[in-house]
Amino acid sequence: MHELNFINYLKKTIKYKTDVICGIGDDAAVLKHTKNKHLLFASDMLVEGVHFSRNTKPIDIGWKAIAVNASDIAAMGGVPKYVVISAGLPERRALKVLKRILEGAKKACKKFNIQIVGGDTNKGKNLVIDVSIIGEVEKKCLTLRSGAKQGDFIFVTGELGKGKEKHLNFIPRLKEARTLVRNFKINSMIDISDGLFLDFYRIAEASRVGGVIYKSLIPLGEGAKMKNALSGGEDFELLFTLSIKEAKRLILYMARHKYPPVTLIGEVVLKSRGLNFVGDEGRVSKIRPKGYMHF
Amino acid sequence: MHELNFINYLKKTIKYKTDVICGIGDDAAVLKHTKNKHLLFASDMLVEGVHFSRNTKPIDIGWKAIAVNASDIAAMGGVPKYVVISAGLPERRALKVLKRILEGAKKACKKFNIQIVGGDTNKGKNLVIDVSIIGEVEKKCLTLRSGAKQGDFIFVTGELGKGKEKHLNFIPRLKEARTLVRNFKINSMIDISDGLFLDFYRIAEASRVGGVIYKSLIPLGEGAKMKNALSGGEDFELLFTLSIKEAKRLILYMARHKYPPVTLIGEVVLKSRGLNFVGDEGRVSKIRPKGYMHF
Numbered sequence: 001m002h003e004l005n006f007i008n009y010l011k012k013t014i015k016y017k018t019d020v021i022c023g024i025g026d027d028a029a030v031l032k033h034t035k036n037k038h039l040l041f042a043s044d045m046l047v048e049g050v051h052f053s054r055n056t057k058p059i060d061i062g063w064k065a066i067a068v069n070a071s072d073i074a075a076m077g078g079v080p081k082y083v084v085i086s087a088g089l090p091e092r093r094a095l096k097v098l099k100r101i102l103e104g105a106k107k108a109c110k111k112f113n114i115q116i117v118g119g120d121t122n123k124g125k126n127l128v129i130d131v132s133i134i135g136e137v138e139k140k141c142l143t144l145r146s147g148a149k150q151g152d153f154i155f156v157t158g159e160l161g162k163g164k165e166k167h168l169n170f171i172p173r174l175k176e177a178r179t180l181v182r183n184f185k186i187n188s189m190i191d192i193s194d195g196l197f198l199d200f201y202r203i204a205e206a207s208r209v210g211g212v213i214y215k216s217l218i219p220l221g222e223g224a225k226m227k228n229a230l231s232g233g234e235d236f237e238l239l240f241t242l243s244i245k246e247a248k249r250l251i252l253y254m255a256r257h258k259y260p261p262v263t264l265i266g267e268v269v270l271k272s273r274g275l276n277f278v279g280d281e282g283r284v285s286k287i288r289p290k291g292y293m294h295f
Numbered sequence: 296m297h298e299l300n301f302i303n304y305l306k307k308t309i310k311y312k313t314d315v316i317c318g319i320g321d322d323a324a325v326l327k328h329t330k331n332k333h334l335l336f337a338s339d340m341l342v343e344g345v346h347f348s349r350n351t352k353p354i355d356i357g358w359k360a361i362a363v364n365a366s367d368i369a370a371m372g373g374v375p376k377y378v379v380i381s382a383g384l385p386e387r388r389a390l391k392v393l394k395r396i397l398e399g400a401k402k403a404c405k406k407f408n409i410q411i412v413g414g415d416t417n418k419g420k421n422l423v424i425d426v427s428i429i430g431e432v433e434k435k436c437l438t439l440r441s442g443a444k445q446g447d448f449i450f451v452t453g454e455l456g457k458g459k460e461k462h463l464n465f466i467p468r469l470k471e472a473r474t475l476v477r478n479f480k481i482n483s484m485i486d487i488s489d490g491l492f493l494d495f496y497r498i499a500e501a502s503r504v505g506g507v508i509y510k511s512l513i514p515l516g517e518g519a520k521m522k523n524a525l526s527g528g529e530d531f532e533l534l535f536t537l538s539i540k541e542a543k544r545l546i547l548y549m550a551r552h553k554y555p556p557v558t559l560i561g562e563v564v565l566k567s568r569g570l571n572f573v574g575d576e577g578r579v580s581k582i583r584p585k586g587y588m589h590f
Contacts, residue, residue: 023413050417050418081314116318123345128423130338
């Protein structure tokens with residue numbers, strides 16, 4: 001079974017009660033909380049040999065474990081609040097390594113105003129860190145993958161294609177996300193963890209729309225390869241859509257404030273038109289859900 | 296560094312804001328929520344070769360992953376609500392195994408009225424499942440490890456010593472915990488995941504008290520070894536303390552309702568008297584924090 005199919009399988013087989021506003025299938029679950037706010041709940045696991053190597057500094061692993069989870073909360077338009085950290089570690093390195101990992105995690109938590117409220121340490125054959133995060137979002141700021149509408153403009157934050165170099169000490173786009181959701185009507189949003197193609201595919205599937213992305217508009221990082229931007233993963237930039245009217249306001253806002261760093265890269269179209277990528281000399285190809293997948 | 300020292304290290308180095316009522320060091324974190332309720336947040340990781348073997352049925356792994364987390368919520372006097380499930384799996388078995396694990400998890404969630412709201416699947420060298428759980432508890436029902444008082448009677452639910460046989464399909468004591476916290480003033484509570492000695496040590500440390508446990512009073516499972524009850528782990532029974540007055544009410548209640556199944560096993564004393572175990576023929580030995588520890 002394919003990873004995307006598997007998530008569909010899960011989504012179909014689980015029935016939610018009314019206190020679950022959004023369950024499996026977005027960057028975080030959305031749960032009933034107070035009169036004005038929802039709770040956000042997500043989890044991301046980092047595995048040695050996949051998300052970091054044997055030689056990665058433990059302090060960087062700790063930073064990344066927090067940052068990827070904070071990025072999920074950013075993608076919902078929310079504010080991260082609390083994390084619990086579970087670790088599986090080989091005995092011979094064990095607590096010394098764990099202490100360094102937690103230093104990195106604490107550094108990130110301080111930076112992003114998150115509190116570490118629990119943890120669980122275990123023996124394990126290879127190093128695994130799993131962080132779960134609780135965040136909050138005002139009801140009016142909540143942004144799902146599923147809200148993209150025909151005619152929306154598609155934007156990304158920052159630059160793409162340098163995830164492999166930056167993934168260990170990236171800054172999740174929490175501030176940018178909050179600026180966006182508090183000042184504009186963002187119709188859909190996701191963080192690009194698995195490449196632009198796969199993550200745009202996720203928005204399109206959830207929103208039942210098609211889309212056009214223009215290669216010439218993609219903001220490539222200096223020296224980055226287009227291939228890495230499209231399907232390399234770990235850029236952790238935000239991909240979002242909003243109406244043309246709101247897009248115009250955003251562009252004016254950006255001109256005035258020199259912030260946030262966003263770039264228009266395409267347009268949402270009818271589902272029946274599919275997902276299209278306009279490449280060199282206007283050649284059009286189909287966007288396939290191709291990016292980093294575990295299985 | 297020793298596992299217990301490590302948790303102390305973490306507790307000491309983290310400063311909480313006022314929205315964290317209880318951070319690292321109990322079965323779950325306690326967070327501000329609504330006027331009458333707190334949020335509970337915990338996480339427990341299961342690792343192949345430690346918490347289950349290569350030959351364990353995936354469906355049992357899924358059940359256990361939910362049950363151990365629900366048991367943490369029970370130990371706080373709370374009601375489990377939502378889980379997210381992260382899995383690391385070797386590629387060759389991958390999604391087929393994951394599907395069976397989730398069947399077990401779904402079965403447990405249905406039984407304990409928990410909703411699975413998210414997940415993350417990853418490649419990994421050995422099988423790891425990490426579940427994080429959110430629960431709720433009425434402020435007046437919240438029960439910490441730290442509330443044991445000199446003179447309290449010490450009780451356990453069920454029988455001890457058969458954790459190794461039962462750990463894959465045990466029923467967390469959610470119902471019993473709720474009966475206890477709603478009808479009695481429980482001063483302290485923990486779930487026995489690492490053996491009676493180590494988990495009583497945790498209550499005593501958190502509450503700054505001493506205690507006496509009587510071997511002759513310990514409810515051993517049929518055919519179980521005393522050693523397994525004291526330091527074997529994975530019994531997942533509740534260990535709790537309450538005043539003599541409340542203990543009398545509990546005993547009368549139990550006589551009337553034939554429920555919950557609890558046994559008096561000892562008494563909380565001044566910290567200066569230490570932790571004592573009264574064994575055969577009244578011989579007294581010191582209780583050491585000896586049970587299942589990962590490092």
